[in-house]
Amino acid sequence: xxxRSPRGWGRYLLAEAPATRLAALRILTGAWTLHYVWRRxxxxxxxxxTEPSLFRPVxxxxxxxxxxxxxxxxxxxxxxxxxxxxxVAGFRHRYSGPVYGCSLLCLLSYRNSWSMIFHNDNALVLxxxxxxxxxxxxxxxxxxxxxxxxxxxxxxWRYGWPIQLMNGVTVLTYFLAGVAKLKGPLGLSWATGESxxxxxxxxxxxxxxxGSRAAPLGARLYPHVAVYQSLALGSLALELGAPLALVNxxxxxxxxxxxxxxxxxxFFVMGIRFRYQLSGLLYAPFLEPExxxxxxxxx
Amino acid sequence: MTGGxxxxxxxxxxxxxxxxxxxxxxxxxxxxxRRHKRDGFPLSxxxxxxxxxxxxxxxxxxxxxxxxxxxHLIPYHxxxxxxxxxxxxQLNRLADRGAAGVACEAVARRLAVDxxxxxxxxxxxxxxxxxxxxxxxxxxxxxxxxxxxxxxxxVERTP
Numbered sequence: 001x002x003x004r005s006p007r008g009w010g011r012y013l014l015a016e017a018p019a020t021r022l023a024a025l026r027i028l029t030g031a032w033t034l035h036y037v038w039r040r041x042x043x044x045x046x047x048x049x050t051e052p053s054l055f056r057p058v059x060x061x062x063x064x065x066x067x068x069x070x071x072x073x074x075x076x077x078x079x080x081x082x083x084x085x086x087x088v089a090g091f092r093h094r095y096s097g098p099v100y101g102c103s104l105l106c107l108l109s110y111r112n113s114w115s116m117i118f119h120n121d122n123a124l125v126l127x128x129x130x131x132x133x134x135x136x137x138x139x140x141x142x143x144x145x146x147x148x149x150x151x152x153x154x155x156x157w158r159y160g161w162p163i164q165l166m167n168g169v170t171v172l173t174y175f176l177a178g179v180a181k182l183k184g185p186l187g188l189s190w191a192t193g194e195s196x197x198x199x200x201x202x203x204x205x206x207x208x209x210x211g212s213r214a215a216p217l218g219a220r221l222y223p224h225v226a227v228y229q230s231l232a233l234g235s236l237a238l239e240l241g242a243p244l245a246l247v248n249x250x251x252x253x254x255x256x257x258x259x260x261x262x263x264x265x266x267f268f269v270m271g272i273r274f275r276y277q278l279s280g281l282l283y284a285p286f287l288e289p290e291x292x293x294x295x296x297x298x299x
Numbered sequence: 300m301t302g303g304x305x306x307x308x309x310x311x312x313x314x315x316x317x318x319x320x321x322x323x324x325x326x327x328x329x330x331x332x333r334r335h336k337r338d339g340f341p342l343s344x345x346x347x348x349x350x351x352x353x354x355x356x357x358x359x360x361x362x363x364x365x366x367x368x369x370x371h372l373i374p375y376h377x378x379x380x381x382x383x384x385x386x387x388x389q390l391n392r393l394a395d396r397g398a399a400g401v402a403c404e405a406v407a408r409r410l411a412v413d414x415x416x417x418x419x420x421x422x423x424x425x426x427x428x429x430x431x432x433x434x435x436x437x438x439x440x441x442x443x444x445x446x447x448x449x450x451x452x453x454v455e456r457t458p
Contacts, residue, residue, distance in 0.1 A: 010314065046379075047381060053396070058338075094305055098306055114389070115385030116384055117343060119345060123341075129320075133306040133316065134307060157310070158308065158313070165317045168317070169324050172324045173343075173345060176324075176343070177345035180349045184331075184350065186349070199352055201437060202352050204437075205431055206387060210361075210374065210375040210386070211373060211374025212374070219437055
């Protein structure tokens with residue numbers, strides 16, 4: 001392993017971090033996945049038995065011409081669940097980590113192939129793939145009980161690069177969303193707020209007609225296009241300015257806080273739950289989650 | 300250092316993986332310049348909220364009719380699993396393919412078994428596409444401007 005100090009973009013990428021930070025991210029992301037996948041166990045089971053003609057494969061599922069058998073889909077679900085448990089525990093991480101990342105990717109691709117692309121899952125999968133191949137179980141894990149691992153775990157670039165990559169992935173996804181708005185049919189006029197207001201209205205209409213509950217705030221704000229204009233301007237600035245979060249830590253935290261609040265705003269106005277974002281876990285790599293975790297354990 | 304606690308331990312591999320991942324995430328940006336855009340998972344160009352929405356909107360949904368002709372909206376979960384958007388997409392696909400009867404039958408069967416409250420009096424299930432004007436709808440005029448019925452099935456309850 002090289003010990004020379006990195007230069008240029010390598011300095012960003014190979015920033016040092018404590019092993020416990022990466023381990024805390026493994027535990028938090030894994031626990032979130034476990035909660036997310038377990039709560040949807042009946043949905044995944046029913047999905048595997050849905051009318052085959054509704055299957056429109058996306059992502060890795062595109063290698064399939066038709067749906068797999070229900071028992072194969074059940075096996076994929078069980079593999080994801082088991083590998084997630086091992087991932088959270090940090091048990092045989094060298095093997096369970098990649099299996100966790102890949103099985104989650106396949107499971108959620110398969111799920112999206114029956115309906116629509118749930119964009120809130122994208123970052124979760126990309127973070128899972130990163131943590132799965134990184135040394136995220138050198139601390140706070142079953143693997144870390146061995147003396148050699150304990151000796152190795154400290155502050156090092158090998159624990160920093162996955163965190164930097166997760167943050168890079170996060171800001172790029174927001175940047176892409178901003179570019180898509182500007183390059184979409186409305187261009188810069190998206191910022192007038194008219195389009196956002198219509199999006200909110202269509203979403204509310206669909207929810208009401210399909211027997212769900214539209215967010216009352218969205219309907220109440222419908223006559224006030226100025227409110228939507230300020231929301232549109234704010235979200236565009238946040239999305240297009242996302243790469244600035246990589247410049248320094250203070251800016252990163254400021255951006256992360258605003259992105260987090262934006263998703264709560266979307267929830268209150270539109271009733272749309274970007275679950276991973278609303279939980280705050282998407283932004284945990286910008287922070288020091290090991291402190292919170294150690295605080296919880298030490299309480 | 301060799302210990303094998305993870306797949307990626309080497310500096311060059313870490314850099315290569317990071318560059319490859321960032322490039323892969325950024326690559327879908329090219330979709331914005333294509334005539335026929337294609338979204339993907341988990342690599343997306345994130346087109347949500349970027350479409351132009353018209354003042355009049357079509358929505359495929361479920362309607363239940365009582366013997367008196369009273370109209371009730373039937374919640375999406377009678378038609379399938381996986382949340383509102385998933386069921387909505389599936390209803391759209393079935394309606395477009397002329398196969399809305401499949402969903403209609405499934406809903407009628409479920410209503411016959413566990414339809415309670417006002418849905419307990421529903422005798423016919425329809426899959427419809429309603430056309431609505433957003434401004435008037437949110438002003439309180441909830442009736443559709445027009446409506447097309449794709450399929451209708453009776454609810455056969457056993458006494």
